[in-house]
Amino acid sequence: MSSAPLRVFIVDDEAPARSRLKELLGDLSAEVPNVVVGEAANGRDGLLLLPAAEPDVAFVDIQMPQMSGMEFARHLAALERAPAVVFVTAHGQYAIEAFEVNALDYLLKPVRAQRLAGALAKAAATGPASRDALARASHGPRRFLSVAERGKILLVPVAEVLFMKAELKYVTLRTRERDYLVEEPLTSLEQEFGASFVRVHRNCLVARNAIRGFERAGAEDGEGAGWSVLLDGCEERLPVSRRQWPTVKAIVNG
Amino acid sequence: MREGASKRVSILSEKTSSDALPDFRSLGVIARALVGVNFAALLAAAARAQDLAELADNMLEIAAVLEPALLGSLISLYVAHPLLAKLPYRTGLAIVFAIVVAVTLGILWLGAMAMHDTSAPGTLRAVAFAILVTALLAAYFQLRARAFSPALAEARLQALQARIRPHFLFNSLNAVLSLIRRDPKRAEGAIEDLAELYRMLMADTATLTTLDNEIEVTRQYLNLEHLRLGDRLAVEWRTEAAPRDALVPPLLLQPLVENAVYHGIEPGIERGTIEIAIYREGDRVHVRLTNPYHPEHQHRQGNRMALANIRERLALHFDVESTLESGVVGANWEIHMIMPYRRKK
Numbered sequence: 053m054s055s056a057p058l059r060v061f062i063v064d065d066e067a068p069a070r071s072r073l074k075e076l077l078g079d080l081s082a083e084v085p086n087v088v089v090g091e092a093a094n095g096r097d098g099l100l101l102l103p104a105a106e107p108d109v110a111f112v113d114i115q116m117p118q119m120s121g122m123e124f125a126r127h128l129a130a131l132e133r134a135p136a137v138v139f140v141t142a143h144g145q146y147a148i149e150a151f152e153v154n155a156l157d158y159l160l161k162p163v164r165a166q167r168l169a170g171a172l173a174k175a176a177a178t179g180p181a182s183r184d185a186l187a188r189a190s191h192g193p194r195r196f197l198s199v200a201e202r203g204k205i206l207l208v209p210v211a212e213v214l215f216m217k218a219e220l221k222y223v224t225l226r227t228r229e230r231d232y233l234v235e236e237p238l239t240s241l242e243q244e245f246g247a248s249f250v251r252v253h254r255n256c257l258v259a260r261n262a263i264r265g266f267e268r269a270g271a272e273d274g275e276g277a278g279w280s281v282l283l284d285g286c287e288e289r290l291p292v293s294r295r296q297w298p299t300v301k302a303i304v305n306g
Numbered sequence: 307m308r309e310g311a312s313k314r315v316s317i318l319s320e321k322t323s324s325d326a327l328p329d330f331r332s333l334g335v336i337a338r339a340l341v342g343v344n345f346a347a348l349l350a351a352a353a354r355a356q357d358l359a360e361l362a363d364n365m366l367e368i369a370a371v372l373e374p375a376l377l378g379s380l381i382s383l384y385v386a387h388p389l390l391a392k393l394p395y396r397t398g399l400a401i402v403f404a405i406v407v408a409v410t411l412g413i414l415w416l417g418a419m420a421m422h423d424t425s426a427p428g429t430l431r432a433v434a435f436a437i438l439v440t441a442l443l444a445a446y447f448q449l450r451a452r453a454f455s456p457a458l459a460e461a462r463l464q465a466l467q468a469r470i471r472p473h474f475l476f477n478s479l480n481a482v483l484s485l486i487r488r489d490p491k492r493a494e495g496a497i498e499d500l501a502e503l504y505r506m507l508m509a510d511t512a513t514l515t516t517l518d519n520e521i522e523v524t525r526q527y528l529n530l531e532h533l534r535l536g537d538r539l540a541v542e543w544r545t546e547a548a549p550r551d552a553l554v555p556p557l558l559l560q561p562l563v564e565n566a567v568y569h570g571i572e573p574g575i576e577r578g579t580i581e582i583a584i585y586r587e588g589d590r591v592h593v594r595l596t597n598p599y600h601p602e603h604q605h606r607q608g609n610r611m612a613l614a615n616i617r618e619r620l621a622l623h624f625d626v627e628s629t630l631e632s633g634v635v636g637a638n639w640e641i642h643m644i645m646p647y648r649r650k651k
Binding site (some may be wrong): 065066067068069071072093094115117118142143160161162163301 | 473476477479480481483484485487488533534535536538572573574577
């Protein structure tokens with residue numbers, strides 16, 4: 053560990069909780085040199101502010117409105133220089149186990165100075181948590197997908213995604229406005245968002261509520277006639293594979 | 307608030323520790339008596355009948371005496387209730403029997419006068435039936451009252467468990483800790499609020515408390531939530547017309563408001579308003595609670611459990627005279643609770 057103080061970022065929706073943490077970090081600065089480089093009251097603000105602050109450690113409340121601390125941490129992982137994350141929660145042991153946060157670093161509220169010192173030292177030594185551990189600890193599907201662009205994190209609301217299409221090592225997300233590239237396997241996206249997306253082809257998932265209809269297509273193909281899916285707000289017609297056709301039809305009819 | 311405990315009026319604990327007569331002015335008791343007596347009459351008619359036509363005849367014959375006697379008895383008991391409630395159980399019960407027999411004889415006598423028929427063959431049978439049915443009903447109400455005492459204890463336990471949401475306690479303690487250095491005076495106030503709230507949470511929920519107490523506890527609770535949620539939480543109280551002397555089950559309002567904060571305010575980033583309206587309409591107390599509705603947060607647990615517990619306790623205390631309805635109204639979640647207006651005697 054270098055002599056430079058640890059750079060700390062705090063995300064908590066309760067202002068008193070943030071000031072308490074700052075107070076304790078101040079008390080500890082002789083023991084574990086640290087400096088608070090930024091704070092945010094919710095996950096979205098946090099993702100806007102955090103990259104520029106370049107923290108080493110982020111203290112993140114788990115239960116926050118609109119975006120849970122867990123989802124926030126998953127988006128952070130898209131950063132090239134992701135900070136180590138220490139979760140802070142008022143929930144007891146039971147909830148900790150339910151969230152599978154055990155694998156990650158966490159502090160219980162009210163936070164004690166000595167535990168905080170321990171967490172700081174440990175986070176500095178171990179660095180960011182693995183994406184897999186974060187994904188395992190997450191509860192239910194994310195509400196946003198994150199894309200790192202020029203050192204910033206762009207959030208794409210899952211509800212606005214029309215389809216996800218695998219191309220080489222990336223997956224393209226199409227919204228009404230534009231395309232985004234994410235580096236996640238299509239199979240894990242299908243697992244996470246299976247409730248709102250349906251697989252129409254080996255390489256493509258479409259949003260169930262964006263499906264407008266189907267069109268007979270490709271009669272001139274040697275393979276014979278197939279179906280294409282028409283989506284709201286999107287010109288592109290996506291082929292439905294023969295294998296997926298019965299499943300897709302059943303979902304749309306049922 | 308400190309005098310709160312002494313202000314409470316023990317209503318149910320008396321009934322459960324020693325026997326007491328049912329409340330003859332309660333709709334539930336009256337309905338049960340009506341149904342029970344008529345059912346007994348039907349059984350008596352069926353026992354003497356060979357076929358369905360005879361059953362109808364028997365029933366008609368019985369009803370001619372039974373219905374006026376039953377209604378007369380219930381009205382007499384309704385009138386006599388305040389007096390009866392003051393007497394020891396046995397004396398009160400003896401008077402109830404006397405009233406029922408007297409009313410029955412009176413009806414028979416009136417019937418005989420009207421029919422100019424003084425032979426009155428069924429007098430003995432009618433009086434025996436009246437005594438038997440009254441005894442059965444008395445035994446039923448006594449058993450029912452006794453059956454309630456474990457249910458109340460259980461409700462209390464459930465209320466306690468549902469109440470102590472670790473989430474709230476630890477976040478509040480954390481918020482108080484943050485105040486100690488910056489604003490010691492406010493920290494002191496917050497700890498006092500927390501102590502009062504927990505004293506209430508651990509109090510006996512079998513006894514009724516005043517609406518005034520309930521409002522006070524809810525205010526203290528909201529003070530604590532303000533501390534940690536700041537501007538995100540706005541509360542509009544409409545209690546100018548609240549009957550503050552009304553008796554209500556303790557921890558009726560606070561858990562509902564806690565739910566409103568948990569489901570309506572915490573999931574939002576924007577400022578949200580909780581509206582609490584309490585007013586009286588005739589002999590009914592209305593409580594209306596509104597909070598912003600976040601459909602995406604319905605998976606949060608605890609809402610149904612708290613509502614079920616409150617419904618159960620309302621039923622235990624007020625029987626069929628209370629209702630609790632909840633649902634989505636526009637962009638809000640609304641709860642409407644109606645209770646009878648009872649006061650300390």
